[in-house]
Every structure is written in structure tokens, then in C-alpha cells.
Amino acid sequence: MRKIVIAGNWKMYKTRAESLEFLQGFMSCLTETPEEREIVLCVPFTSLEIVSKNLHGSLVRLGAQNVHWQESGAYTGEISGPMLTELGVRYVIVGHSERRQYFGETDETVNLRLKAAQKYGLIPILCVGETKAQRDAGETETHIFSQLAQDLVDVDQTKLVIAYEPIWAIGTGDTCETKEANRVIGLIRSKLSNPDVPIQYGGSVKPENIDEVMAQPEIDGVLVGGASLEVASFDRIVNYN
Numbered sequence: 001m002r003k004i005v006i007a008g009n010w011k012m013y014k015t016r017a018e019s020l021e022f023l024q025g026f027m028s029c030l031t032e033t034p035e036e037r038e039i040v041l042c043v044p045f046t047s048l049e050i051v052s053k054n055l056h057g058s059l060v061r062l063g064a065q066n067v068h069w070q071e072s073g074a075y076t077g078e079i080s081g082p083m084l085t086e087l088g089v090r091y092v093i094v095g096h097s098e099r100r101q102y103f104g105e106t107d108e109t110v111n112l113r114l115k116a117a118q119k120y121g122l123i124p125i126l127c128v129g130e131t132k133a134q135r136d137a138g139e140t141e142t143h144i145f146s147q148l149a150q151d152l153v154d155v156d157q158t159k160l161v162i163a164y165e166p167i168w169a170i171g172t173g174d175t176c177e178t179k180e181a182n183r184v185i186g187l188i189r190s191k192l193s194n195p196d197v198p199i200q201y202g203g204s205v206k207p208e209n210i211d212e213v214m215a216q217p218e219i220d221g222v223l224v225g226g227a228s229l230e231v232a233s234f235d236r237i238v239n240y241n
């Protein structure tokens with residue numbers, strides 16, 4: 001039985017005070033949420049501690065947005081696995097397209113980050129997906145298969161979540177057709193050694209489309225950007241029908 005994982009990625013949004021305000025509002029909405037749904041908030045590094053201290057044993061799991069492959073060292077601006085686990089972090093996003101696009105992350109470093117996350121007891125959420133140009137050129141499958149082949153070398157597939165995020169659908173309001181997302185996610189699953197890896201869809205998920213997305217048989221959850229920043233919209237998403 002595959003786990004459902006619904007994760008919010010706050011990206012570079014919310015101060016500590018704003019994070020606490022969100023959490024206080026959001027926690028009171030969770031009473032109806034089925035327990036088997038794993039809910040993760042991937043918050044900025046600066047908000048990890050305050051969110052961790054205010055989860056009070058709730059169903060919500062704490063997530064970070066990146067992790068370095070070394071335990072410590074001269075790596076200005078980076079953060080290590082032990083620094084995250086010390087704060088109660090359970091999940092970490094790795095290889096988000098914004099990290100690959102703006103910060104030069106490659107499949108090689110994504111692979112190192114995935115292995116380090118697992119070494120330190122974190123569950124990585126590996127992001128893969130194609131650009132608009134790759135999709136238009138009919139290269140969606142080749143590109144994603146190439147990412148998976150490189151990113152997953154020596155990665156333990158029993159402690160892993162994958163997010164399929166077509167880059168052209170991120171933050172654009174231009175959602176991938178749910179049947180198409182379902183098809184691509186099925187293809188991703190066919191390349192895995194463990195068929196039970198939860199595979200999420202990400203890209204303009206919102207209250208208006210969450211029910212349709214989650215009705216797709218291959219889709220095991222969502223990675224949500226913009227719509228995870230407001231209590232009302234994220235509440236609707238985690239309580240999808």
C-alpha cells in the first residue's frame with residue numbers, strides 16, 4: 001500500500017512570525033484530516049525551529065528545502081543533515097527545478113544530496129520534470145528517465161518520495177492535465193526497483209484541482225508551492241475528497 005504524502009513547499013516565503021501565525025491557524029483545521037495522509041511543511045531554514053517547537057505532536061511533519069552532502073565543512077550558505085535532524089526535520093526536498101535552474105545543481109550533486117539525506121535519517125523528496133521546450137520536442141520521457149538514472153544511483157528506494165513537477169506548470173497556473181500527469185508518473189514508477197515509492201504531482205496544485213489530481217490512480221500526493229502559503233487553501237488541499 002503506497003503512502004499518501006502532501007507537502008507544502010514555502011520556498012523563500014514567510015518570516016518566523018508569519019510561519020507561526022500560519023501554523024496556529026492550520027493546526028486547528030486538521031481535526032478532519034485522515035491520519036494515513038502524511039502532511040509535510042517544507043519551510044525556510046529560518047523557520048524550522050519555531051515550526052518544530054509548535055507542532056506539539058501533531059500529524060504535520062517538518063521538512064526542509066535542501067541539504068548538503070557533507071556533515072560539516074567550508075560550504076558557505078549550505079546546511080547539513082545533522083543540522084536539520086537536530087531541529088526535528090523529517091523530510092527534505094532535493095533537486096527542485098529552481099535549485100537546478102538558478103543555483104547550478106546537477107544530477108551528480110542531486111545524487112550526493114539524496115544519499116546524504118538518507119544517511120542522516122531524512123526522507124528526501126526528489127523532484128524531476130521537464131521544461132516546456134523538452135515537452136514540445138517530445139523529450140519528456142527521455143529527460144525524466146535520464147534524471148532518474150543519474151539521481152537514484154545507490155539511493156535507498158524504501159526511504160524516498162519522488163515529485164513529478166513539469167517545470168512549465170510551476171507557479172504558472174498552467175496545470176498539467178491530470179491524466180497526463182498520471183501517465184508520466186506511471187512511467188516513472190516503471191523505472192523504480194520499489195513500486196511502493198510515493199510519487200507526487202507538483203505544479204499549480206490548488207483547491208480547485210486537488211480532487212481531480214488525487215483521483216488519479218498513480219498519483220500518491222502533491223507538492224504544493226503557492227497554495228500552501230494560505231491556511232484556507234492548504235487546508236482544502238490536505239482535506240481533498
Ligand SMILES: O=C[C@H](O)COP(=O)(O)O
Pocket residue numbers: 009096165169170171172173202203204205223224225226227
Ligand atoms: O515545490 C512546489 C512546486 O514548485 C509547485 O509550485 P506551485 O504550486 O506554486 O506551482
